[in-house]
Amino acid sequence: QVQLVESGGGLVQAGDSLRLSCAASGRTFSSYAMAWFRQGPGREREFVAAISRGGGTTYYADSVKGRFTISRDNAKNTVYLQMNSLKPEDTAVYYCAGDPRLYYGGRHSYDYDYWGQGTQVTVSS
Numbered sequence: 511q512v513q514l515v516e517s518g519g520g521l522v523q524a525g526d527s528l529r530l531s532c533a534a535s536g537r538t539f540s541s542y543a544m545a546w547f548r549q550g551p552g553r554e555r556e557f558v559a560a561i562s563r564g565g566g567t568t569y570y571a572d573s574v575k576g577r578f579t580i581s582r583d584n585a586k587n588t589v590y591l592q593m594n595s596l597k598p599e600d601t602a603v604y605y606c607a608g609d610p611r612l613y614y615g616g617r618h619s620y621d622y623d624y625w626g627q628g629t630q631v632t633v634s635s
Contacts, residue, residue, distance in 0.1 A: 512536045512624050514606050519629030522596055526633070530591040532606030532626055540564070540584040543612035545622060546591045548602035548631075558604070559591060560615030567614050574600075596633045603628040 518530040530546070545560035559580035560569045568580050579592040589606055607622035616622070 512539060512542060512608055514608060514624055514626035516604065516606050516626040516629040519604060519631045521632045521634065524597055524633055524635050526596050527592070527594045528596065528631060530593065530604055530606075530629060530631070532589045532591075534587045534589070534608065536587070538610065539587040539608075541610045542608035542624070543610075543615035544580075544582060544589040544606060544608045545615055545617075546580060546589075546604055546606055547619060548600075548604045549628075550599070550602040553602075555605070555619055557617045557619075560617065561589065562614045569615060569617060571617075593631070596631075598633050598635045601631060601633050603630050 513535040514532050516532045546558040547555050548558050549555040557571050561580045565582045577595045582589040605628045606626045608624045609622045
């Protein structure tokens with residue numbers, strides 16, 4: 511089992527950058543595919559990005575492709591989401607998720623059994 515704790519959220523202006531971190535407990539982090547999801551006001555939770563166990567394969571939602579980068583450091587048990595050129599529509603609670611059943615990661619919430627508590631990102635115009 512793994513416990514996930516996100517950090518790095520905040521209030522920024524459109525065009526700014528933020529880096530989110532998700533720290534995982536336990537010694538098996540490298541066995542988990544990881545992902546970021548987000549849930550904006552009045553919206554359903556949506557996929558943002560995913561990364562394979564070794565970090566060699568990544569996936570992105572079309573809405574963030576070219577602006578966001580997911581990465582991981584298995585030695586530090588941490589997955590990151592670098593967010594550049596932020597837009598007001600990126601405002602949401604961002605959640606990291608992981609699952610040991612996956613190697614490459616998935617795009618759906620039901621692909622992941624382990625979730626963090628979320629971190630708020632607010633982008634003002």
